[in-house]
Amino acid sequence: MEKLHALCGRPPVEIRLWDGASVGPSTEKGAIEIRDRSALFRLLRQPEVAFGDLYSSGRLTVHGDLTQVLYLLMDAMGRRAGDTPRLLRWLWKDRGPRGSNEAAARGNIQHHYDLGNDFYSLWLDRAAMQYTCAYFESPDHTLEQAQLAKLEHVCRKLRLEPGQTVIEAGCGWGGLARYMARQYGVRVRAYNISREQLAFAREKAQEEGLQDRVEYIEDDYRNISGRCDRFVSVGMLEHVGPRNYRALAQVMRRSLHPEGLGLIHTIGRNRPAPLNGWTQKRIFPGAYVPSVAELMQLFEEGPFSVLDVENLRLHYARTLDHWLARFRAHRTEVVHRYDEAFARAWELYLAASSATFRSSGLQLFQVVFAPAGNNTLPNDRRDLYCQPAAPKDA
Amino acid sequence: MEKLHALCGRPPVEIRLWDGASVGPSTEKGAIEIRDRSALFRLLRQPEVAFGDLYSSGRLTVHGDLTQVLYLLMDAMGRRAGDTPRLLRWLWKDRGPRGSNEAAARGNIQHHYDLGNDFYSLWLDRAAMQYTCAYFESPDHTLEQAQLAKLEHVCRKLRLEPGQTVIEAGCGWGGLARYMARQYGVRVRAYNISREQLAFAREKAQEEGLQDRVEYIEDDYRNISGRCDRFVSVGMLEHVGPRNYRALAQVMRRSLHPEGLGLIHTIGRNRPAPLNGWTQKRIFPGAYVPSVAELMQLFEEGPFSVLDVENLRLHYARTLDHWLARFRAHRTEVVHRYDEAFARAWELYLAASSATFRSSGLQLFQVVFAPAGNNTLPNDRRDLYCQPAAPKDA
Numbered sequence: 001m002e003k004l005h006a007l008c009g010r011p012p013v014e015i016r017l018w019d020g021a022s023v024g025p026s027t028e029k030g031a032i033e034i035r036d037r038s039a040l041f042r043l044l045r046q047p048e049v050a051f052g053d054l055y056s057s058g059r060l061t062v063h064g065d066l067t068q069v070l071y072l073l074m075d076a077m078g079r080r081a082g083d084t085p086r087l088l089r090w091l092w093k094d095r096g097p098r099g100s101n102e103a104a105a106r107g108n109i110q111h112h113y114d115l116g117n118d119f120y121s122l123w124l125d126r127a128a129m130q131y132t133c134a135y136f137e138s139p140d141h142t143l144e145q146a147q148l149a150k151l152e153h154v155c156r157k158l159r160l161e162p163g164q165t166v167i168e169a170g171c172g173w174g175g176l177a178r179y180m181a182r183q184y185g186v187r188v189r190a191y192n193i194s195r196e197q198l199a200f201a202r203e204k205a206q207e208e209g210l211q212d213r214v215e216y217i218e219d220d221y222r223n224i225s226g227r228c229d230r231f232v233s234v235g236m237l238e239h240v241g242p243r244n245y246r247a248l249a250q251v252m253r254r255s256l257h258p259e260g261l262g263l264i265h266t267i268g269r270n271r272p273a274p275l276n277g278w279t280q281k282r283i284f285p286g287a288y289v290p291s292v293a294e295l296m297q298l299f300e301e302g303p304f305s306v307l308d309v310e311n312l313r314l315h316y317a318r319t320l321d322h323w324l325a326r327f328r329a330h331r332t333e334v335v336h337r338y339d340e341a342f343a344r345a346w347e348l349y350l351a352a353s354s355a356t357f358r359s360s361g362l363q364l365f366q367v368v369f370a371p372a373g374n375n376t377l378p379n380d381r382r383d384l385y386c387q388p389a390a391p392k393d394a
Numbered sequence: 395m396e397k398l399h400a401l402c403g404r405p406p407v408e409i410r411l412w413d414g415a416s417v418g419p420s421t422e423k424g425a426i427e428i429r430d431r432s433a434l435f436r437l438l439r440q441p442e443v444a445f446g447d448l449y450s451s452g453r454l455t456v457h458g459d460l461t462q463v464l465y466l467l468m469d470a471m472g473r474r475a476g477d478t479p480r481l482l483r484w485l486w487k488d489r490g491p492r493g494s495n496e497a498a499a500r501g502n503i504q505h506h507y508d509l510g511n512d513f514y515s516l517w518l519d520r521a522a523m524q525y526t527c528a529y530f531e532s533p534d535h536t537l538e539q540a541q542l543a544k545l546e547h548v549c550r551k552l553r554l555e556p557g558q559t560v561i562e563a564g565c566g567w568g569g570l571a572r573y574m575a576r577q578y579g580v581r582v583r584a585y586n587i588s589r590e591q592l593a594f595a596r597e598k599a600q601e602e603g604l605q606d607r608v609e610y611i612e613d614d615y616r617n618i619s620g621r622c623d624r625f626v627s628v629g630m631l632e633h634v635g636p637r638n639y640r641a642l643a644q645v646m647r648r649s650l651h652p653e654g655l656g657l658i659h660t661i662g663r664n665r666p667a668p669l670n671g672w673t674q675k676r677i678f679p680g681a682y683v684p685s686v687a688e689l690m691q692l693f694e695e696g697p698f699s700v701l702d703v704e705n706l707r708l709h710y711a712r713t714l715d716h717w718l719a720r721f722r723a724h725r726t727e728v729v730h731r732y733d734e735a736f737a738r739a740w741e742l743y744l745a746a747s748s749a750t751f752r753s754s755g756l757q758l759f760q761v762v763f764a765p766a767g768n769n770t771l772p773n774d775r776r777d778l779y780c781q782p783a784a785p786k787d788a
Contacts, residue, residue: 309703
């Protein structure tokens with residue numbers, strides 16, 4: 001027990017056992033309760049996966065604020081990274097994938113995104129159904145404001161102009177594509193392999209009368225065809241895997257006009273590491289989060305010039321806090337539709353993700369790039385910030 | 395001859411021989427003249443080094459605008475990169491260094507920077523003696539305005555506040571250190587191993603009454619001691635070499651406060667490549683320009699979070715154009731002090747560097763970073779642009 005606490009870097013969190021034993025300071029900050037002996041053994045053997053599974057089934061509970069307790073745990077573990085005994089490191093080693101072929105990609109994406117539009121509608125923003133990091137120009141902005149601000153920020157970085165053609169790889173429920181077409185008068189071809197999402201996206205485009213400017217295409221990014229002035233991908237790279245970066249770079253290369261611009265928005269890391277085992281197994285099969293140097297390999301494959309990288313890590317923590325609060329507000333419906341374990345798993349996933357961004361275990365990078373040799377570049381970034389906030393009407 | 399032109403990617407530039415033979419289009423864009431047979435053979439055997447040496451000695455001349463002709467050449471060669479016959483690739487392969495120890499570093503730096511303050515004063519800006527990329531808020535700003543704007547841009551990215559301590563690694567003639575102390579009221583410890591530059595820097599600080607706020611230290615970056623709120627290095631990384639990135643990262647790590655910020659300003663590349671052989675041999679011994687992914691390795695070594703990367707490639711091309719124009723305005727003095735070959739070598743170096751930035755063979759990256767886990771980060775980058783331009787007085 002004492003050893004377990006030390007292995008975790010002695011977080012200021014109490015760890016309690018089923019028999020009343022405990023270790024760590026007893027403060028109001030929170031406590032982790034392990035409720036039976038075999039749960040403890042599972043936790044020691046395969047900590048990442050077991051923590052999630054045991055939490056979901058209720059055999060491990062957290063007292064106090066879930067996100068905050070997880071943050072304290074991660075922060076402490078982050079400080080002692082590297083001191084893990086060798087046997088444990090081997091036992092805990094990631095053996096996950098580094099890329100997936102088209103068929104696997106389809107399965108992986110369906111696992112997560114085809115849970116149902118109704119499910120995501122419960123807790124995502126009502127403005128644009130964005131399941132990616134928002135941009136909080138002010139900490140007291142609503143999730144809706146922050147998601148629209150994200151879309152606007154992406155559009156400005158792309159320096160969109162009316163009449164341009166845009167290819168979007170991995171368009172989710174199509175919110176960005178519609179925003180670009182509506183606010184900037186561009187024509188968008190948006191790719192996705194989640195059928196559920198595409199049905200929603202097409203319906204919305206129809207409702208908004210944008211069907212002649214936005215085309216939603218059910219296909220893999222590897223099959224993207226045609227040329228464009230702008231290439232954009234928000235939150236897809238996490239599902240691509242470094243083994244496929246060359247293939248994606250080739251797609252970007254052949255699609256993008258020599259005087260074009262592109263933007264990749266992706267979760268990243270300070271240094272290479274596998275995705276948390278439980279998230280990999282239960283939430284995002286096939287996902288891989290690149291380190292910042294791994295991410296740059298994508299652009300070196302082009303070759304593209306990296307023009308601008310912005311890290312929005314704390315914006316993602318805040319986004320996740322909003323999602324978790326809304327998820328909890330609809331908890332009864334979720335339990336009714338799925339079950340208690342499902343609800344607990346998703347609460348853990350959202351809280352743990354927030355805590356990971358806050359403890360710097362994950363970063364959020366927006367990268368603007370251009371084909372090497374494009375000399376029609378923006379001179380600086382003043383236009384991202386010092387233009388009137390309201391986008392021009394198409 | 396025909397083959398030589400094809401190897402260069404058929405640039406729209408004429409290549410003429412001593413005997414009147416020529417290849418390529420005869421336009422007003424310019425021409426390259428190879429003035430004797432052995433010059434041609436040297437060029438074929440070791441093109442990069444020979445081009446520079448032959449140009450310096452006048453056995454190869456360029457008609458028309460030097461920078462423009464070099465740009466057309468590089469642009470054409472860039473497009474056909476990879477098609478070089480294997481034998482030539484082997485022959486032309488770089489066998490240069492990837493890092494230098496302290497003694498070698500000292501020799502390399504003296505080779506270049508101890509040419510004499512008088513020499514650099516002839517053609518660098520008169521505002522801050524900056525031998526690094528300027529920042530042109532407007533294309534018609536003077537070099538002095540643009541160099542001061544660069545210093546201001548760096549200070550804003552560092553979010554300097556009065557009373558903070560700053561360590562600067564590789565301070566040149568000390569212009570940034572004095573600017574930070576004067577305009578932002580911080581205390582600076584600035585390192586350099588060029589004695590000539592330090593003498594100049596100290597004298598200037600004395601003149602400006604800044605000697606109690608700026609300390610110039612003659613030592614290698616590896617020997618940096620003490621702690622700081624901000625770590626900054628402008629134009630030194632090119633002399634460090636990737637083999638020493640870990641050592642530099644350790645210095646940054648042990649110096650920088652956990653809630654601190656840092657900035658590295660460096661020349662970079664879209665993908666790994668050796669420095670031009672002639673530049674390496676005659677101008678910058680020991681220098682190495684990292685690719686963007688190699689550059690990120692420096693921060694992964696920390697580990698640091700990369701917060702912001704900006705690419706100022708075309709600003710460097712413009713800076714070099716200014717330097718070349720001023721150099722030429724003082725050409726007679728340079729020839730008098732050194733000789734014709736020296737003047738031609740420097741003209742070529744400045745013109746070729748401008749052409750390389752313009753053809754995307756080189757990039758200029760400013761990277762803002764923070765120790766992983768620092769949560770006292772700026773929320774966005776609006777403050778870089780939407781504050782009053784005039785810096786506060788200390």
